[in-house]
Amino acid sequence: MAIVGDLQEFSLPDLLQLIERGSKTGQLCIWAPGGIYRIWFYQGRVIAALPPQKEHRLESLLAHSGLVSERVVEKLASFCGLEEPLGRCLQRQGLITPAALAKLFRHQLQTGLYSLFALESGQFSFLPNVPMPYR
Template sequence: MALVGDLREFSLPDLLQLVERGSKTGQLSIWAPNGIYKIWFYQGRVIATLPPEEEHRLERLLARSALVSDRVVEKLASFCGAQEPLGRYLQRQGLISPADLAKIFRHQLQVGLYCLFSLDAGQFSFLTGVPMPYREMTGLSKSATAAVLEALQQIKWDQRPEEDLPQPDSYFWRTSTELPLYKLSALEWGILEQVSPSRRLTDVARALGADLLEVRYACARLAKLGLISPCEGSAAIAPSLPASDQLTGVAGNLETAKEKLSAKLPSFSEGSGQVKPSLVARLATLLKAVRDK
């Protein structure tokens, strides 16, 4: 099967969702001004991408990030099974962690797919029956719909400086236990299940095996949707304090609240005036009615 067209007539989000709905396996090629981008799918899920620049090949990314040396990658790649993703093989050998592999896959998506959503036009072709690019595969995948959502959200959030994102040591709590009405990515679902007033974002990212920056972006989106909320002040600090200090802090907060409440209540000091007889009579009537019931 071959599908050929132009992005002016068939948008990239529609194209990816068509691939997912049909559970298609194959290679999508897109002609951009700087060259040809290749995106591979397996049963409707994105499994690898490759932009025109050779520096973004998986082996180059591994060497550039100093995770695995050029010689080691080249040697182990020759031992890798003919139908096993290179990233999964390296992880199985203990040479790369799941979190580092997730970072590389995220980089592949950004430079090989998400950047294409800004194109207004460009030829594309989708071919089935092509060999799988095992040397470019991390072993991870993402649904086409989730990729579309993240790409569109990334375009919006790219304008926001990283300093404005939730900080790595911040805490969040889930505002509701009901199922959200919005369609969320797998990472966002994971964050909803993991966030807690006693767990920092660094701990959430570690538990999910996800990139911390990606978790911070996802938290910012979830907070904007009102699904989570940051813990302010002592709520974020309390989990790191000893139990005795936490109890002391709670007692202090109660005393402060009592003082504020007392300040708002009217005071009846001596000499401030007598209570009206009519008010006393009405109160007595009410008390009698309650007693008779």
């Protein structure tokens, strides 16, 4: 069941609690002044969060951190399966350590989810069973 609404009427904490308690799988989109934020859930747990800015995607974060260039990530990602998370695939290939991957994921959560708690208004939609963002 899709859910659509306004954050002034249904707060982000309430929405997250509904998704968690219902063990929902899908994508939550939040339209904010800075763009569209996307948060993916699997059985009620956050598995990915992306703000609208491209520099917060895994490929860009890896390049920015100096671990590897975006070009190298693109080349290695071509060896990953379509349903294998990119971070796990790059970890399996020895490109990134589990600790470094966890640090990048925390950064994505901070920019793609935690910053949304300061929003006073915005629109949202939750779509169940949206494909997971393996890339």
